[in-house]
Amino acid sequence: MSGWDDRHKAPIVVWTSVADLRVDGRQRHIVKPEDEHRLTLDVLLEPRDSDTLIVALHGALNRDVYTPPRFEWMGTLAGRKESVLFLSDPTITLSERLRLAWYVGNASDNIPERYAQLIRTAAVQCGATRVLFFGFSGGGFAALSLAAVMPGSIGIAFSPQTSIGSYYEQFSDMFAEDVFPECRDYADVEATYGSRVSLLARYANAAPDTTFLYAQNTGDTHHMRRHYEPFRELTEGRAGAHFRLREDSDGHTVPPKEYLLEILDECASGDLQPASPREASLSL
Structure with missing residues (x-):
C-alpha cells in the first residue's frame, strides 16, 4: 500500500x-508510467463476487467544484452486486x-487502448467475464469508444456526444488547444x-461483434440532431446495435436514477441481444 485516500475511503x-x-479488495490504483510522455491512470476498483464488471465513466467536470481524480456514479452504483471500476x-x-x-489522451498516449489493457487485467482478477461500460454525455462517448476497442463488452451510453467536432465550439476548440x-x-x-x-x-469499421445500448433523451435537441441521428444512421441495423428513445427533460440532463438502473439491470442480466454468440463471454 502506498497511502490512503480519505476522500474515497480506500487504500492507494x-x-x-x-x-x-494486482487486485486485493477495494483499492484506488494509480498507474504512473516511468515514461514521462504517458499520462497517469487513476481508478477506484470495488471487486465483488460477480461475473460482471461495470466500468463507470465521468462526463464534464466543474473545475471550481471537482478536482481530479473524478469517480462518477458512486452513489448510483452503491449496493450493486457487480464489481465496479471507476475510471478518471x-x-x-x-x-x-x-x-x-x-x-482521448494526447499525441503520445492513446488512453482508450491503455485503459482497455487495465480493464482486461482487472476483469480477469475479479473473475468477470462480462464488462459493461457506463456513462452519460462525455462519459457516454467514452463508453462507446471503449466498447469498440474491447469486443465482447457492452457500451451503455446516455445522451452521449458522438463527435467532439459536433459539440459546442468552445469545448472542441479548448480541447484542441490544450490536448493537441x-x-x-x-x-x-x-x-x-x-x-x-x-x-x-x-464505428465506420468497428468489429462486427461490437455491442452497445444508446439511450437518448428526445428533449435534448442538440444531441438528438448533431450526435444521435448521424450515429444511428451509420449503425442502425447492425447486430449488437440497440437504441432507446424517451423524453426526460428539455435539455442535456442526467436521466432518472431508476431508468439508469433499469438499463444496467437489463445489460447485466444478459437479456440484451449480443452481436454474436461469442459475446456471451468477454474475450480477454
Missing part, C-alpha cells in the same frame, strides 16, 4: 505498469481549464486522430 496502490496491477480521465489533467476531454497543441486547430486534430475523437470514424 501505485504501479508503473498495468501488467503489474487523465486527459483533463493536461490543463486546469479543461472540463471535458472524452478519455501541435495541431493547427480542431480540424487538424480530427484529420490526424479521426477514430479517437469521432465515434462515427471509430
Whole structure:
C-alpha cells in the first residue's frame, strides 16, 4: 500500500505498469508510467463476487467544484452486486481549464487502448467475464469508444456526444488547444486522430461483434440532431446495435436514477441481444 485516500475511503496502490496491477479488495490504483510522455491512470476498483464488471465513466467536470481524480456514479452504483471500476480521465489533467476531454489522451498516449489493457487485467482478477461500460454525455462517448476497442463488452451510453467536432465550439476548440497543441486547430486534430475523437470514424469499421445500448433523451435537441441521428444512421441495423428513445427533460440532463438502473439491470442480466454468440463471454 502506498497511502490512503480519505476522500474515497480506500487504500492507494501505485504501479508503473498495468501488467503489474494486482487486485486485493477495494483499492484506488494509480498507474504512473516511468515514461514521462504517458499520462497517469487513476481508478477506484470495488471487486465483488460477480461475473460482471461495470466500468463507470465521468462526463464534464466543474473545475471550481471537482478536482481530479473524478469517480462518477458512486452513489448510483452503491449496493450493486457487480464489481465496479471507476475510471478518471487523465486527459483533463493536461490543463486546469479543461472540463471535458472524452478519455482521448494526447499525441503520445492513446488512453482508450491503455485503459482497455487495465480493464482486461482487472476483469480477469475479479473473475468477470462480462464488462459493461457506463456513462452519460462525455462519459457516454467514452463508453462507446471503449466498447469498440474491447469486443465482447457492452457500451451503455446516455445522451452521449458522438463527435467532439459536433459539440459546442468552445469545448472542441479548448480541447484542441490544450490536448493537441501541435495541431493547427480542431480540424487538424480530427484529420490526424479521426477514430479517437469521432465515434462515427471509430464505428465506420468497428468489429462486427461490437455491442452497445444508446439511450437518448428526445428533449435534448442538440444531441438528438448533431450526435444521435448521424450515429444511428451509420449503425442502425447492425447486430449488437440497440437504441432507446424517451423524453426526460428539455435539455442535456442526467436521466432518472431508476431508468439508469433499469438499463444496467437489463445489460447485466444478459437479456440484451449480443452481436454474436461469442459475446456471451468477454474475450480477454
